[in-house]
Amino acid sequence: MKNEQAEVALPLIRRGRDQNLARLLVMLGVVFALMAVLRPEQFVTPANFGSMMRQFPEYGIMAIGVSLTMITGGIDLGVVGTANLSAILAAKLMFAAVPRGAPPEQALPYLALAVLVALACGLACGAFAGLLISRFEIPAILATLGTQQLYTGIAIGITNGRPQSGLPLLYSKIGNTEFFGLFPLSFLVFLVVAVGIAFLLSSSRFGMYLYMLGTNSKAALYAGLGNTSILIRTYMLSGLLSSVAGLIMMARANSAKAEYGAPYTLQCVLIAVLGGIDPSGGFGKIVGVTLAIFILQFLSSGLNMFNNISNFYRDVIWGGVLILVLVFNRLLSQRAERRAARRGE
Numbered sequence: 620m621k622n623e624q625a626e627v628a629l630p631l632i633r634r635g636r637d638q639n640l641a642r643l644l645v646m647l648g649v650v651f652a653l654m655a656v657l658r659p660e661q662f663v664t665p666a667n668f669g670s671m672m673r674q675f676p677e678y679g680i681m682a683i684g685v686s687l688t689m690i691t692g693g694i695d696l697g698v699v700g701t702a703n704l705s706a707i708l709a710a711k712l713m714f715a716a717v718p719r720g721a722p723p724e725q726a727l728p729y730l731a732l733a734v735l736v737a738l739a740c741g742l743a744c745g746a747f748a749g750l751l752i753s754r755f756e757i758p759a760i761l762a763t764l765g766t767q768q769l770y771t772g773i774a775i776g777i778t779n780g781r782p783q784s785g786l787p788l789l790y791s792k793i794g795n796t797e798f799f800g801l802f803p804l805s806f807l808v809f810l811v812v813a814v815g816i817a818f819l820l821s822s823s824r825f826g827m828y829l830y831m832l833g834t835n836s837k838a839a840l841y842a843g844l845g846n847t848s849i850l851i852r853t854y855m856l857s858g859l860l861s862s863v864a865g866l867i868m869m870a871r872a873n874s875a876k877a878e879y880g881a882p883y884t885l886q887c888v889l890i891a892v893l894g895g896i897d898p899s900g901g902f903g904k905i906v907g908v909t910l911a912i913f914i915l916q917f918l919s920s921g922l923n924m925f926n927n928i929s930n931f932y933r934d935v936i937w938g939g940v941l942i943l944v945l946v947f948n949r950l951l952s953q954r955a956e957r958r959a960a961r962r963g964e
Contacts, residue, residue: 745858794870833900
C-alpha cells in the first residue's frame with residue numbers, strides 16, 4: 620500500500636521543468652567570461668583550473684549533503700564540525716598505528732582502517748543529528764547548530780586546539796594523486812558523489828521519499844513512509860559525505876584541525892539555495908547544485924586575482940549573494956503563485 624501511494628505521488632512531485640537550471644547555465648557562462656576577460660593571463664590557465672579542481676571538492680561534497688537535508692525540509696549546519704572531527708579521529712589513529720618511515724605495505728592497512736573510522740564517525744554524527752530532529756522534534760537548524768558546536772568542542776578537546784600535522788606521507792601521496800597529470804583524485808571523488816547522489820534522487824525509491832517528505836511531511840506520514848527512518852538515513856548520508864570532505868581536507872592540508880573550513884557552512888547553504896534547492900523542502904536537483912559550485916569557485920578564484928579586494932570581504936560577498944538569491948527566488952515564487960491563482964479563476 621505504501622509503495623503504491625508513493626508511486627502515485629511521484630509524478631506530482633517531479634512535475635514541471637527546473638527553470639533554474641537555465642539561469643544557472645547563463646550565470647556560469649557570464650561569470651566565466653567576465654573573469655576570463657578581466658584576468659585572461661591568470662584565470663584561463665591549466666594551473667588555475669588544476670588549482671580550482673583541488674579546492675572545491677571538499678566544500679562541494681558538503682554542499683551536496685546539505686542539499687539532501689534541505690530537500691527534506693530541514694538543514695544540516697553541522698557538516699564542518701563533522702568533517703573536522705572525522706579527520707581528527709583518522710589522524711589520531713594514523714599517528715598511533717603507523718610508525719614514522721614505515722614502508723607502504725605496512726602503512727596501507729592502517730590508513731584504510733583510519734579512513735573507515737572517519738566514515739563511521741560521519742555516519743554516527745549524522746545519525747545523532749537525525750535522531751534529535753526526528754525523535755525529539757527539535758528544529759533542524761537548532762539541532763545541527765548544537766551538533767556543530769558539540770563536534771567542534773570534542774575535536775578541540777581531543778587536540779587541545781592544535782593542528783594534527785605530520786601525517787604519513789603515503790596518505791598525502793594517495794590523497795593528492797593526479798590522473799593524466801590534470802585531474803586530482805579529490806575532483807574525481809566529487810564527480811562520483813555528485814553522479815551517485817543525483818541518481819539516488821532521480822531513480823531510487825529513497826530519493827522519491829525524500830521529495831515526498833519535503834513536499835508534505837504529514838501526507839508522507841499518513842502514506843506510511845516512516846518519516847523518522849527517512850530523516851535519520853538522510854542525515855547519516857549527509858554526515859558520511861562530510862567525513863569524505865574531511866578526509867579530502869586532511870590530505871590537501873596534510874593535517875587536521877578543529878577550525879578548518881569554518882567559512883564552508885555559509886558557502887554550502889549558499890550553494891544549495893543558488894543551485895535551486897527549495898529551503899522549504901520538496902524541490903531541487905544535484906545538477907543545479909553542481910553548477911552553483913562551479914559558479915562560486917569561478918567567482919572565488921577570480922576575486923583572488925584582484926589584489927585590491929581583501930579576503931575579509933569574502934563573507935560579505937557570500938552573505939549578500941545569498942540574500943539576493945533568496946529574495947529573487949521568493950519574487951519568482953510569488954509571481955508563479957499569482958499566475959496560478961489567475962488560471963484558477
